[in-house]
Structures are given as structure tokens and as C-alpha cells.
Amino acid sequence: MRKLLIVGNWKMHLNTMQASILLHRLQERIRIYRDIEVVIAPSMLVLQPLSVQLDRRKFRLAAQNAYYKDDGPFTGEVSFTMLRELVHYAIIGHSERRHVFGETLPEVALKMEAAVRNGIIPILCVGETKTERLAGHTRRVLHDQVTTALKGLTGEDIENLVIAYEPVWALSDGDPTHHVHTKPDDVAAAEKVIRHNITELYGKKAAENVRVLYGGSVTPDVARGYLDVPGIDGLLAGGASVNYAQFSGIVDAAYKMRRELGAED
Ligand code: 13P
Numbered sequence: 347m348r349k350l351l352i353v354g355n356w357k358m359h360l361n362t363m364q365a366s367i368l369l370h371r372l373q374e375r376i377r378i379y380r381d382i383e384v385v386i387a388p389s390m391l392v393l394q395p396l397s398v399q400l401d402r403r404k405f406r407l408a409a410q411n412a413y414y415k416d417d418g419p420f421t422g423e424v425s426f427t428m429l430r431e432l433v434h435y436a437i438i439g440h441s442e443r444r445h446v447f448g449e450t451l452p453e454v455a456l457k458m459e460a461a462v463r464n465g466i467i468p469i470l471c472v473g474e475t476k477t478e479r480l481a482g483h484t485r486r487v488l489h490d491q492v493t494t495a496l497k498g499l500t501g502e503d504i505e506n507l508v509i510a511y512e513p514v515w516a517l518s519d520g521d522p523t524h525h526v527h528t529k530p531d532d533v534a535a536a537e538k539v540i541r542h543n544i545t546e547l548y549g550k551k552a553a554e555n556v557r558v559l560y561g562g563s564v565t566p567d568v569a570r571g572y573l574d575v576p577g578i579d580g581l582l583a584g585g586a587s588v589n590y591a592q593f594s595g596i597v598d599a600a601y602k603m604r605r606e607l608g609a610e611d
Pocket residue numbers: 355440512516517518519561562563564582583584585586
């Protein structure tokens with residue numbers, strides 16, 4: 347059974363003090379689970395202080411982004427090389443990077459290579475916009491995003507890879523009363539497309555090893571519905587992950603599900 351992965355993307359929220367308080371509270375509440383990995387992706391600024399505070403038996407760290415060159419005159423950027431040993435994972439190709447900061451498919455591919463070159467496991471985000479969905483282009487968009495991102499990687503490189511399906515139209519927009527929930531059937535369809543694309547590139551075994559997550563307005567009350575989708579190995583939460591009760595509620599949902607399936611503590 348693939349390990350479940352619950353990731354909290356803190357986006358551009360929480361200053362150093364707030365981040366430290368949230369981690370402290372989460373560490374009190376969240377236990378060590380053998381078959382669930384809990385990952386937090388705080389802002390670049392707080393990665394270092396949180397790494398000192400972090401209970402490594404309970405949590406792993408992820409970067410939300412990094413630059414694909416290892417070193418050089420690139421004002422304002424942080425490289426994957428600098429993040430070596432600090433983070434286990436890096437989110438790459440998040441839709442906010444693609445759509446707010448204009449990150450292109452080739453740039454995402456270079457970042458994937460840079461992460462792997464530096465021993466960091468990519469959490470590749472893919473997903474269609476509302477316009478692409480309404481035009482019936484979801485499969486094509488997922489195909490293009492997956493295949494271009496993996497272009498420079500070998501079958502071995504992708505063994506630990508994580509891909510998150512995050513339909514852009516389902517991401518929360520900051521309004522806590524406004525949640526658009528993707529239907530589990532749509533998540534199931536996207537999961538199949540993603541694994542099919544990987545199978546075409548690297549074969550069935552590789553496609554089975556990749557962990558596929560769902561992200562988009564995930565809260566504790568809808569978490570289980572997505573976790574029950576066959577082939578979905580976890581969740582990538584945004585807004586809910588900066589709320590102590592909500593994020594621990596999502597982890598609880600994963601815990602409950604695995605216990606029902608007979609996993610041991
Ligand atoms: P929300 O959970 O706030 O919709 O964000 C999802 C996301 O973008 C995680 O990367």
C-alpha cells in the first residue's frame with residue numbers, strides 16, 4: 347500500500363512568529379503515524395527556523411517553489427541546491443506560479459530536473475482552468491502538463507514522485523464562505539489520465555509507484571470523500587492548512603480511513 351500523504355501549503359500566509367505557533371500546536375496534536383506522511387510547506391522565510399523546531403518523526407518540510415539554476419546572479423531567487431537537506435519535498439508548477447507568475451511548461455520541466463538533481467522530491471501540481479474545462483480540454487491540459495514536466499527525468503527519478511491534481515477553478519479564493527467542491531468522480535477521472543500518461547512514458551510499474559494527491563478547497567468534512575477515490579494517495583490543502591483545527595481534522599480523516607482499512611498504529 348502506498349503511504350498516504352497529507353500536505354499543507356501555507357502559501358503566503360503567517361509570519362515567523364505565527365508559523366512557529368502553528369507548528370507548535372500541530373506537533374502537540376498530531377501523532378506519529380506509520381503509514382501517513384504529514385508535510386508542511388511554509389513560506390521560504392520560515393523554512394529554516396521551522397526546521398529547527400520540527401519534530402522529524404511527525405512532519406517533513408516542503409518548499410513552495412525554488413529556482414532551477416543552482417547558483418548565480420539571479421536576484422530574489424532561492425535555488426534547490428540551497429534547499430538541500432532543509433526540505434524533503436518541493437511543490438513545483440503550482441497553478442498560482444503558472445497563472446499569477448507566468449511560469450511556463452519548460453520552466454516547470456527545468457524545476458523538476460533541478461529538484462531531482464538536488465535530491466528533493468517534487469510535488470508536481472497539474473490542473474485545468476475553468477475555461478479549459480468548459481472547452482472540454484481537461485485531458486489535454488493534464489497530458490501536456492504531466493508529459494512536459496517529466497521530460498528530463500528517468501524512470502528511476504520518478505519512483506518517489508508526487509503529482510497533485512489541483513483544478514484551478516476549485517481552489518479557494520480567500521473567501522472562507524466560498525468553496526467549490528470537485529466531484530469525486532471528476533477526481534477519479536483525472537487520476538486515471540495522470541497515471542495513463544505516466545504509463546505511456548515509463549510503464550505501468552512506475553505509474554503505480556507515483557503518489558497522486560487531490561487539492562482544491564479541501565476541508566475536514568470533504569477530505570474523506572476524496573481519500574476514498576481509488577488511486578488517490580492523499581491531499582494537498584491550502585487555506586485549511588493554516589488553521590490548526592482544520593488541518594488536524596484533515597489528518598484525522600486520513601488516519602480514520604487507514605484504520606478502517608486495517609492499518610496498524
Ligand atoms: P485551497 O485548499 O485553499 O483551495 O488551496 C489548494 C492549493 O492550492 C494547495 O496547493
